[in-house]
Amino acid sequence: MTAIPASGTPARLAILKDAPLLVLLALAVVLLTGLSLAVGPAPVPLSGLIESGDSPAAIIMQELRLPRALLAIAVGGTLGLSGAALQGLLRNPLAEPGLIGASSSAALGAVLVLYFGLYAVFPLALPIAAITGALAAVALLYLFAGRNPGAMTLILAGIAGSSLAGSVISLAINLAPNPHSAAEIVFWLLGSLKDRSMDHFYLALPFMAAGILLLLSSGAALDALTLGEDTARTLGFDLARVRCFLGAGTALAVGSGVAVAGSISFVGLVVPHILRPFVGYQPRRLLPASLLGGMILLLAADIGVRLIPTQLELKLGVLTALVGAPFFLVLVFKTRKVMQ
DSSP: OOOOTTOHHHHHHHHHHHHHHHHHHHHHHHHHHHHHHHOSSSOOOGGGGTOOSSOHHHHHIIIIIHHHHHHHHHHHHHHHHHHHHHHHHHTOTTOOGGGGTHHHHHHHHHHHHHHTTHHHHOTTHHHHHHHHHHHHHHHHHHHHHOSSOOHHHHHHHHHHHHHHHHHHHHHHHHTOSSHHHHHHHHHHHTOOOTTOOHHHHHHHHHHHHHHHHHHHTTHHHHHHHTTOHHHHHHTTOOHHHHHHHHHHHHHHHHHHHHHHHOOOOSHHHHHHHHHGGGGTTOHHHHHHHHHHHHHHHHHHHHHHHHHSOOSSOOOHHHHHHHHHHHHHHHHHHHHHHHHO
């Protein structure tokens, strides 16, 4: 990706300007991580994190609560970052990973693995299928949208791909060989971090890290795109390559997250909008803030599902949808007023 000349100085100034905000967000992540480790059906001392042996505290902390907290950080961060990057790329405040079909296609890949029982034979099949599904969705998106698609063309093609993936998922549930298989697919699709292990975290981490690096490296291009595509090209950016970087980054980040946590919606939509006023509406400055903001939101939501008094633990994707849907409606009304 070609850089804007002398872009290093603005980037350093942006980091210095946003340092207080990023520090506050990081402190909130640390605080919520500690709270996530402390919340559960039974009180367990945090010292269980460093205990060795088979004591109950060590088992609960190291095998149940620690992977859950780490996955909330990783999945939430990638969803928040992906949403901010896509909103900058498409220059659309309603954009998020689900809009281009990445989330639903990743879910479709994982559902097919569950449907055919491949996960029991080869556990790696789940993340591989989810990431492959997300990459395929992005590749088909650009294939059908054309060589130099506009933002609206990408959005419409993404909606079509997302609808197709959703219909195939519904078909898989309808044709499930038995009620248990259908219930397993439905519960997984609702999204949850319960009963995840460190193996899940280690499995998804390399793909998430690669996706995060690709998305963060696109900040200068997103700043240039705010001036229009023609101006961005004049500044030396290859927009086809920029879209490829962002598409691949989103697919890796979202696909790996869906593989370990199921479908969790609205994080990528809500977080960038909350933080955008604090970073001067500049896409490059919004990316690291949204990474931390996504971590905060998903940690808080995962703590919430454990504190809400229900007979069975509420699914994480259900809670984020309950919070995100009203936010989305408010955003639609605001956008309509601006356009009138």
